[in-house]
Amino acid sequence: MSLTLEQVHRIAHLARIEVSASEALSTQGHLNGIFQLIEQMQAVDTTGVEPMAHAQDLAQRLRDDVVSESDRRAAFLAVAPETEAGLYLVPKVIE
């Protein structure tokens, strides 16, 4: 499998990454290199091998359901570009 230039632009758009025409070309090369690697791996017979969700063979640790975080809104708002009435302001997103 190899990616078309158009697919590279689409992936870049989904990831909200701006790529120029020349960057798209080099990115296409990089990504296709990765796909070749994946193809090689997929050629390995994995019959009977359980799919791996995480590199460490451990179980998720759980925490008790208690409120441990206090209100630090003032500190968090202070580092935001724009705020009002306790809200973070962002460019209008409604269509």
Added chain:
Amino acid sequence: MNQWEVVIGIETHAQLATVSKIFSGASTAFGAEPNTQACAVDLALPGVLPVLNRQAVECAIRFGLAIDAEVARKSVFARKNYFYPDLPKGYQISQMDLPVVVGGQIAVQVGQGDKAYEKVVHLTRAHLEEDAGKSLHEDFHGKSGIDLNRAGTPLLEIVTEPDMRSSDEAVAYAKALHALVQWIGICDGNMQEGSFRCDANVSVRPKGQAEYGTRREIKNLNSFRFLKEAIDFEVQWQINEIEEGRRIQQATVLFDPDSGETRMMRSKEDAHDYRYFPDPDLLPLIISEEWIDRVRGGLPELPVHKRARFVSEFGLSVYDATTLTASQEMAAFFEATVAVAGQSHAKPCANWVMVDLAARLNKEGQEIATSPVSAQQLGGLILRIADNTISNNIAKKVFEALWNGEGATADEIIEKQGLKQITDTGAIEALVDAVLAANAANVAEFRAGKEKAFNALVGQVMKAAKGKANPQQVNDLLKKKLAD
């Protein structure tokens, strides 16, 4: 409409009853000042890591056991990637390939009376995920305001198979699910606050066709009425489109309660564009047999089992049993009433709880859990009807008195207010004789074949007895005297 079949599947987001968020220690309390309950993890500040809330997992296990599903011994969290300002990480932590609950079913009662039937709705899965924040689009100088208090709130997304065939079935399922999640204590069910929201996937196909039609998804229905109205509108719209030769395009739509219409939403990224992948920040969730057994041991008797028991043990109709198992509180009240009045009087107990008490509570906007008339008081009242101390009519008076706190027990009120029924035949006979003598016209009418005249005479006797005569005895005596 006859040649079309409606196909509906429902996805529900139930907010889980935890005090802290699914991956952080911030509070989930509703109604706080904006962003006061959004901690560094919820804000996705650099370097933070999610740690899973045990109680959220336990809620999922409870749900899985309650619907007879498979609780996955191993499930995996995945990232669902999309960009929106109320999702600071740029992805939602959810579950994709290995959800925590697989399969299961809920049996629901659809319709009333003769047309009532049971429908089994199969579930595909239920998975744990985090909620997003809230975007406020009011005027902030052309900007949007973001409140992240809700970000990271634990949700259980519950997905059905496309099993429902009408809006009535969809609503019956949604109500049954709503009752169940509250019954097992995993969700407060508050629809106004968004704790329980439904999406409906709707399609139509010609009757007899095996393949499904193209579906459209109606998002975020937060009341049962809207769920029904939205589906009904959508079905009619799809049928019209097809009959006019147009094709249905898969889409996400919103329901506008004011116009009663559904309309297209912004073109959301397609499913494959969410680029799900296992979240490397979270290890697989392993649920032990011991944990599942412990949760099973702590489950209350489920509504479906209680319903069946009310039918077999108390001889109630399925409809009555369904109504009485609408909530834990209702069922507990009914059972406590029966415990006092006796199992042989379960039917009148059911009627009093479902009809008289429910109507009175409804009128006053009160909940059964805080009913001014207790189950013990109501049971005591029903005992006195059963042993003929009072008639049904007088019982309503006693009920009113109990409601108003005029006495601690039905017996006390009957005694204090002199409401005991007159069952002495001699006394009733005297009343009947007096009424017959004073109402010669009615007697003549009755003898001339006018049945109504009889009721008028009964009424006169009851009036003379101040309502306290046993109605059956009055009837019998009148009939006997008139036949002489």
